[in-house]
């Protein structure tokens with residue numbers, strides 16, 4: 451009789467009780483079998499907030515008041531909890547560095563929301579610390595782990611479209627910033643406010659997937675980045691940002707990327723253009739549910755001879771796929787994911803540093819802890 455293998459159990463400590471922590475916890479509680487995952491399971495072990503009442507309320511609301519989940523009024527108690535294997539960080543961007551550093555110093559694996567930190571120097575410091583301590587560290591770039599993304603990558607690299615030439619991607623959302631308090635994370639420069647660090651990781655992600663990861667690029671980093679920023683007069687953070695990332699060492703390809711926090715999501719999501727056709731990613735680009743591949747009748751004609759649309763459905767919000775990746779990596783003793791590893795996270799943060807430099811968006815004195 452074949453031995454029954456028990457799934458690997460990953461026990462999570464959740465840092466903060468905001469919107470994304472709520473989405474993540476709801477997904478951790480979805481039965482993994484509903485998405486075909488049999489080898490790992492997730493346990494919400496603790497929730498930490500700056501206030502115990504908020505942690506208790508969060509557990510009551512999103513985890514049916516499960517008495518086995520501890521509610522803490524400080525993040526430090528989560529890091530110190532012996533029953534926690536991995537810490538999920540859902541605080542505003544500029545707090546990620548200190549939160550992740552403290553979790554790693556307490557011996558916990560870390561899944562850290564995007565944008566990973568305020569700047570690339572902080573990200574590099576965290577990654578060096580994680581490696582020194584033999585701990586797993588990953589940016590929570592959840593879209594990378596969606597079944598749709600895995601399928602897009604397969605088609606993009608299988609050869610019939612040729613090499614990518616141009617990618618257009620936008621993620622915008624109207625945050626109605628006139629109505630927000632100045633302390634809101636989208637407006638407050640102390641929290642890394644603005645479109646770039648919040649929405650920018652997604653157009654950037656599709657560029658990394660379609661251009662940087664393409665085998666013809668041979669892992670070459672971008673040869674140039676050219677950016678322009680429009681700031682809001684309210685607090686001076688970027689309200690709209692555009693940037694072009696060129697890969698010219700092996701590919702001859704460009705990504706034309708944009709994000710804005712003052713207009714609705716664009717009608718298009720992302721389009722990857724080839725001499726032989728297009729891949730059109732549905733919107734919103736952080737969680738597309740469909741994509742379409744168009745094949746031209748001959749290279750460069752633009753005449754669509756064949757078109758195929760693929761749709762994807764699953765139970766939950768889509769954050770559980772990244773949680774499964776974390777669990778598998780930790781189970782296997784890996785310090786980083788093969789799909790969204792340290793190199794890509796550092797490269798993205800370096801590009802964002804350059805975009806902010808060119809656009810003249812400086813974070814206030816003291817926000818960046820490492821330079």
Ligand SMILES: NC(=O)C1=CN([C@@H]2O[C@H](COP(=O)(O)OP(=O)(O)OC[C@H]3O[C@@H](n4cnc5c(N)ncnc54)[C@H](OP(=O)(O)O)[C@@H]3O)[C@@H](O)[C@H]2O)C=CC1
Pocket residue numbers: 465466467468469470471498499500501504505540541542543545563564565590592635641647648736
């Ligand atoms: N992957 C994804 O799809 C998404 C990712 N994000 C990312 O998650 C992070 C948080 O975003 P979101 O959940 O929308 O933000 P929220 O403002 O909803 O939540 C942030 C939480 O962080 C904690 N916090 C600690 N210090 C501060 C502070 N000084 N000011 C405000 N909050 C603080 C609070 O929790 P407490 O009081 O309990 O300590 C707060 O509820 C961002 O980095 C963002 O980019 C956001 C949305 C979607």
Ligand SMILES: O=C1OC[C@@H](O)[C@H](O)[C@H]1O
Pocket residue numbers: 623648649736
């Ligand atoms: O990660 C995100 O994805 C969805 C957006 O609405 C949100 O602001 C952003 O943080």
